[in-house]
Amino acid sequence: MDPMTFEAMRAAFVNCSRSQLKALPPPPGLADLDWPNLDYLGWRDPKAPRRAYLVAPHGADVVGLALRAPQGSGRRKGSAMCALCASVRTTSEVDLFVAPRAGSAGRAHNTVGTYICTDLACSLYVRGLRELDLPQGERLPVPARVARLTERLAAFVARAVQN
Ligand SMILES: [Zn+2]
Structure with a gap:
């Protein structure tokens, strides 16, 4: 990702109310982020652990999505796979994240969800x-894994923003 300011991130959010935006917590460590190695920027809300925020490229633009992890974590045993990066993790390390869709679809309570690293x-x-x-189990080289992540991320973001 290209570096961006917190103000620019806030302006990129497409699926939350003004009051939610006002309460948007800044991503931790913003001044020291390793931008070239980020396909998206995601962070949890320290005051509301079920809330998370994701900022990602979308075409020539950047889109911000507010997410919720309604399921919570740590209750199940075994392993799970992140649907974005395909990492195999313990079930407590992968959450079902749900995003209200942008615009009128979101106001009608339509959401999109996917499993993402907690x-x-x-x-x-x-x-x-x-x-x-x-x-x-994965032996794909890094560039192919990055390409797969960006592809799946783009598909998730597109589902959230399309009306
Ligand atoms: Zn992941």
Whole structure:
């Protein structure tokens, strides 16, 4: 991603109310983010752990999405796969994130959902910049994993923004 300011991020959100935007918490460590290695920027709300925010390229634009993790985590055993980065993780490390769709669809309570790494750090996992605990069956080279992540991310964002 290209570096952006918090003000620019806030202006990019398409699926939340003005009051939600006013309460938008800044992403932690904003001044020191490794932008070139981020396919998207995601962060949790420290005051509301079920809320998360995702900012991602969308065509020539950038789109921000407010997400909820209604399911919570840590209750099930076994492993799960992130639908964006395809990392195999414990079930407590993958959440079903739901985003209200943009515009009138969202106001009619239409949502889109997908399974994403709880820490929203997919970009780091596909590049091997953060270690995964579970063994991965994957042997794809990094560029192919990055390409798959950006493709799946674009598809998720497109589902949320299209009316
Ligand atoms: Zn992931």
